Amino acid sequence: MEPKSSEPYHQQVDDETIVLDNNELENLLSSLPKERSIITPYKYQYQGFWYSVPLLLGVITCQKHFQPRENDIFIVTAPKSGTTWMKAILYALINREAHPPKTPHHPLLNNAPRDLVPFLEFLSPSEYDSVCNSPDKSMRIFATHIPVSNFPESITSSLSNCRVVYMCRDIKDNFVSLFHFANKANLRPSPISLEDAFNSYCKGVSAVGPVWDQILGYWKESQEKPHKVLFMKYEEMKNEPKSQMRRLANFLGVPFSVEEENSGMVDQIISLCSFESMTKVDVNKMGNFVDGFTNSSFFRKGVVGDWRNCLTPDMASRLDEITEEKFRGSGLSL
Numbered sequence: 001m002e003p004k005s006s007e008p009y010h011q012q013v014d015d016e017t018i019v020l021d022n023n024e025l026e027n028l029l030s031s032l033p034k035e036r037s038i039i040t041p042y043k044y045q046y047q048g049f050w051y052s053v054p055l056l057l058g059v060i061t062c063q064k065h066f067q068p069r070e071n072d073i074f075i076v077t078a079p080k081s082g083t084t085w086m087k088a089i090l091y092a093l094i095n096r097e098a099h100p101p102k103t104p105h106h107p108l109l110n111n112a113p114r115d116l117v118p119f120l121e122f123l124s125p126s127e128y129d130s131v132c133n134s135p136d137k138s139m140r141i142f143a144t145h146i147p148v149s150n151f152p153e154s155i156t157s158s159l160s161n162c163r164v165v166y167m168c169r170d171i172k173d174n175f176v177s178l179f180h181f182a183n184k185a186n187l188r189p190s191p192i193s194l195e196d197a198f199n200s201y202c203k204g205v206s207a208v209g210p211v212w213d214q215i216l217g218y219w220k221e222s223q224e225k226p227h228k229v230l231f232m233k234y235e236e237m238k239n240e241p242k243s244q245m246r247r248l249a250n251f252l253g254v255p256f257s258v259e260e261e262n263s264g265m266v267d268q269i270i271s272l273c274s275f276e277s278m279t280k281v282d283v284n285k286m287g288n289f290v291d292g293f294t295n296s297s298f299f300r301k302g303v304v305g306d307w308r309n310c311l312t313p314d315m316a317s318r319l320d321e322i323t324e325e326k327f328r329g330s331g332l333s334l
């Protein structure tokens, strides 16, 4: 999808807060490195990371207009690391008093997780403040893929009390999930081959890539500011959901009470948000997300280790090598 001057790339921004008109956008794009990529045919490198045009505009809009509130919560991921799952989990966790997870009319049984926890980059400034997904009127939950270095400074500043839950995923599974998603989403003129997708990913030219740099940024932040950034792994959430749920609840300042523990609240949230439960919900089987993305494209297999069914041994070794090299000395291993 090559940008044309007539295309309204600022479409997600309302009239009063248009971040760039078409001329400014064209000037910006022509000044940025551009490469072929995976989900959309091209990406542009902005402040060290690769973005599609709509995401780039979303980032610039946030940087210019987003004002965090004291207890905002941000779920941050690299695309295809379990964002949708974390949206469901955080929504169910934070709202468990107003919406007990066992209630037959729970909002997650009638709404896609993205309707309850929106992407920061896809909101217009006028929508930032209308988002309220907790009965506590001042608590908002957003999801985002923005790397920490590109985040509006007001959020990462040590003065703010916002909290970030970062979820990462095994790199090989992340790539395989991204590859399948690219060919399911309707944003390319033709499907991308595994080899082309792999080469782009290894070069770092994937959505908000290099994925390693995005992960490392939040890993370091979680080490320096553990009260502000919680670093989680998809595999740990899968393998030990109960202890991870407790860790998450403690971090967010909403620990499970003894009564809740005894009544099975932890298991109920895990069950409500499980892949099996979420994929039975009608809106997750049908509705549309944004142009080109159906809600169902955010649910595929939801397992650990599916890379074995897709990657050659050479591809797997190459990704392992890059991961080891990038994370060396950081204390992080995936």
Ligand code: A3P
Residues within 6 Å of the ligand: 077, 078, 079, 080, 081, 082, 083, 084, 085, 173, 176, 177, 178, 180, 273, 274, 275, 276, 278, 298, 299, 300, 301, 302, 303, 306
């Ligand atoms: P797979 O393609 O490996 O199946 P994102 O939400 O960041 O786009 O990530 C999508 C990935 O998370 C997909 O992985 C999807 O199947 C998986 N996923 C979605 N909902 C899930 C859930 N409730 N539990 C576990 N995995 C889930």
